Amino acid sequence: MNDVTDELIGFLRTKSFLDEAVLLTTTDSLTERGIIDSIGLIEFVDFIQDRYAIEIPGEYLTPENFDTLQGITNLISQLSK
Amino acid sequence: MNETVNMCRRCVLHSAMPGVNIDHESGLCQFCRNPSEFSPQERVLAQKDMDALLGHTRGEGSLDVIYALSGGKDSSYGLYRIKQEHPDLRIRAILFDNGFISPQAIRNARTICDVAGAEFLRLTVQEDLLKRAFRNAAQSHDVYPDAARLRASDICNTCISIVKQKLMEAAVVSAAPHIMFAFTPGQTLSPVIRLSPAFMRWSRSLFEAQLKKMGIADDDEMFLLKKDVIGQGKQDGARYMIHPLLVWDYDESNILRILGDIGWVPPALGDKNSTNCLLNSLTIFNHIQKYGFHPYACEIAGLVRCGTMSREEGLEKLNGRVTIPLVKDIAEKLALSPEYSP
Structure with a gap:
């Protein structure tokens, strides 16, 4: 896992309801595993925009981009360029 | 709550809730250790x-x-x-x-x-x-x-x-x-x-x-x-x-005072967490029965964390009893299976 993934997991553990004992892979669905709900998703988007100084266009808020750590890190990398 | 459950010493969350992590050293949950509420x-x-x-x-x-x-x-x-x-x-x-x-x-x-x-x-x-x-x-x-x-x-x-x-x-x-x-x-x-x-x-x-x-x-x-x-x-x-x-100051007693002045009347529903919905007592009973914690715990913890409610007030709300006859009545209206009724 890279630094961005570690930071995302750090957010989920400290500001959301990801139990310390739960192991998360980069391809796990965050919604299907019950780690974020629709409100949590919005808070997660806020964190990512602030932390990485990017603006996530509304059309990017899709399960393909945002439901896995891999999708989110790819999106951050794409929008940071 | 049994003796192995730890409660956050600042808010009202506890370790029996899934995803709530109480730090042994500080005695705080992850939200109190890393507060996100507005200053x-x-x-x-x-x-x-x-x-x-x-x-x-x-x-x-x-x-x-x-x-x-x-x-x-x-x-x-x-x-x-x-x-x-x-x-x-x-x-x-x-x-x-x-x-x-x-x-x-x-x-x-x-x-x-x-x-x-x-x-x-x-x-x-x-x-x-x-x-x-x-x-x-x-x-x-x-x-x-x-x-x-x-x-x-x-x-x-x-x-x-x-x-x-x-x-x-x-x-x-x-x-x-x-x-x-x-x-x-x-x-x-x-x-x-x-x-x-x-x-x-x-x-x-x-x-x-x-x-x-x-x-x-x-x-x-x-x-x-x-x-x-x-x-x-x-x-x-x-x-x-x-x-x-x-983004406004949230002060429940002030809100109730202002509402009283403009003709809002508190409904007498028999529980401390809702001023509008008759399902509320049943939802509390049902949630505690199924998951072992109060459905308002997170909301109340947030209010305690941002200082608009004291921890004691929060605990009092969470420990308040639901009105069993009301729960039974609503369970009947919804035709719930007997195991979900008191």
């Missing part, structure tokens, strides 16, 4: 942003705001105050009558609309469909993710999801750019959320999957945002969901 300075800035957005983004049609009004204290106060601060806003307040809203709450909603100068609309759905949805929610154990069931009961998550879906639909159809909810600082952290069509589609598909898990197809889109409505309207079809109570 007073941040709240002032957030209010300026909200006011600016409301000031310059107006509806193309006859409405600017679709407002979620329950007739309870928070939404009644929110409507009154937003009209005090933005008298030019054209607001339609929608009361979603889930069949269990107290008559006094409905009277309160009408009164507040009259006093504030907002349009009032009572939205209903066929009673048997709603009861089936609430019954299936109460009897489910895995419909909502942990994160959602930490914030609210399965029945409340179902009800609020319907309200969100239908208010998004109303905003798109009436070309109103804003949707307003009176969530408290304990219920959410973001005062303004931009709802793009893509996000609305995702939100719809998440709720559709949850309804299916409950055995509800909703082919007629009675609960879901109508698919062909998404994306209609001006610009890119986006709307803003606004939570004004997050």
Whole structure:
């Protein structure tokens, strides 16, 4: 896992309801595993925009981009360029 | 609560709740160790942003705001105050009558609309469909993710999801750019959320999957945002969901005082956590029975964390007993299986 993934997991553990004992892979669905709900998703988007100084266009808020750590890190990398 | 359960020493969360981690050294949960609530300075800035957005983004049609009004204290106060601060806003307040809203709450909603100068609309759905949805929610154990069931009961998550879906639909159809909810600082952290069509589609598909898990197809889109409505309207079809109570000082006793002055009457529902919905006692009983913790714990923890409620007041609310005859009565009305009734 890279630094961005570690930071995302750090957010989920400290500001959301990801139990310390739960192991998360980069391809796990965050919604299907019950780690974020629709409100949590919005808070997660806020964190990512602030932390990485990017603006996530509304059309990017899709399960393909945002439901896995891999999708989110790819999106951050794409929008940071 | 047994002796192996640790409670956060600052708020009211405890280690028996899934995903709540109490640090052994500090005795604090992860939210108290890393608080996200606004400071007073941040709240002032957030209010300026909200006011600016409301000031310059107006509806193309006859409405600017679709407002979620329950007739309870928070939404009644929110409507009154937003009209005090933005008298030019054209607001339609929608009361979603889930069949269990107290008559006094409905009277309160009408009164507040009259006093504030907002349009009032009572939205209903066929009673048997709603009861089936609430019954299936109460009897489910895995419909909502942990994160959602930490914030609210399965029945409340179902009800609020319907309200969100239908208010998004109303905003798109009436070309109103804003949707307003009176969530408290304990219920959410973001005062303004931009709802793009893509996000609305995702939100719809998440709720559709949850309804299916409950055995509800909703082919007629009675609960879901109508698919062909998404994306209609001006610009890119986006709307803003606004939570004004997050940027104002939240002081429950002051809110009740102001509401009393303008004719709002507290309904006598027999529980300390709701001033509008008769389902509330049952939802608390059902949630504790199924999951072992109070559905309002997260909300109350947030209020304690941002200083608008003391920890003692919070614990008192969480430890308050539900009214068993009321729970039994509502369980009967929903035709719940006997194991879900007291």
